[in-house]
Amino acid sequence: MKVSVLRIGHRLVRDDRVTTHAALVARAFGADRIYMTGVDQSVSDTVAGVTKRWGGKFEVQVIQDWKGLAKAWKKEGGKVAHLTMYGINIDEAAERLRKEERILVIIGAEKVPREAYELADYNIAIGNQPHSEIAALAIFLDRMFKGKQLKKELAGGRLKIVPAARGKQVREIK
Numbered sequence: 001m002k003v004s005v006l007r008i009g010h011r012l013v014r015d016d017r018v019t020t021h022a023a024l025v026a027r028a029f030g031a032d033r034i035y036m037t038g039v040d041q042s043v044s045d046t047v048a049g050v051t052k053r054w055g056g057k058f059e060v061q062v063i064q065d066w067k068g069l070a071k072a073w074k075k076e077g078g079k080v081a082h083l084t085m086y087g088i089n090i091d092e093a094a095e096r097l098r099k100e101e102r103i104l105v106i107i108g109a110e111k112v113p114r115e116a117y118e119l120a121d122y123n124i125a126i127g128n129q130p131h132s133e134i135a136a137l138a139i140f141l142d143r144m145f146k147g148k149q150l151k152k153e154l155a156g157g158r159l160k161i162v163p164a165a166r167g168k169q170v171r172e173i174k
């Protein structure tokens with residue numbers, strides 16, 4: 001199963017840090033790619049720098065037309081899961097979703113346009129209380145990959161952590 005993330009509704013400058021964190025969480029928790037609307041180059045540069053240092057093949061794509069992207073995704077046989085506190089509980093959809101080949105998971109920054117709810121094959125709640133798109137994304141990916149993504153080795157980086165109970169151990173890959 002391959003998961004891409006679509007974040008809609010970035011507010012310039014104000015959201016830079018949160019958007020960067022959404023991308024870093026997507027990468028670290030097993031997604032292949034994040035599509036973002038309205039962000040400046042600095043967000044993609046930060047994430048590209050992390051991938052270069054720590055490995056993997058994560059992609060950041062800045063797009064204009066998120067509806068076009070979601071429609072094309074569905075046309076090509078992928079499923080769209082929109083994370084919203086108004087949806088059905090993740091436990092009701094997780095098993096079915098894990099059987100899909102390609103999932104596009106939509107997260108919002110502020111109020112999400114009605115079309116996202118309509119385009120989604122699944123509107124999924126990580127509980128029905130309001131919280132954060134980053135927390136919702138982390139839990140969603142964890143349920144999709146059942147924790148395996150946290151043990152995955154990412155090839156191609158310059159640095160690798162040697163897990164240690166005390167202190168920091170980092171190895172440089174030559």
Ligand SMILES: C[S@@+](CC[C@H](N)C(=O)[O-])C[C@H]1O[C@@H](n2cnc3c(N)ncnc32)[C@H](O)[C@@H]1O
Pocket residue numbers: 083084085086106107108109110111112124125126127128129130131132133134136
């Ligand atoms: C700050 S919230 C915006 C909530 C806003 N009231 C709305 O109408 O969607 C930003 C994003 O966090 C995610 N989110 C927040 N709480 C969630 C929950 N309980 N379940 C799933 N996603 C949630 C959604 O993707 C939402 O678009």
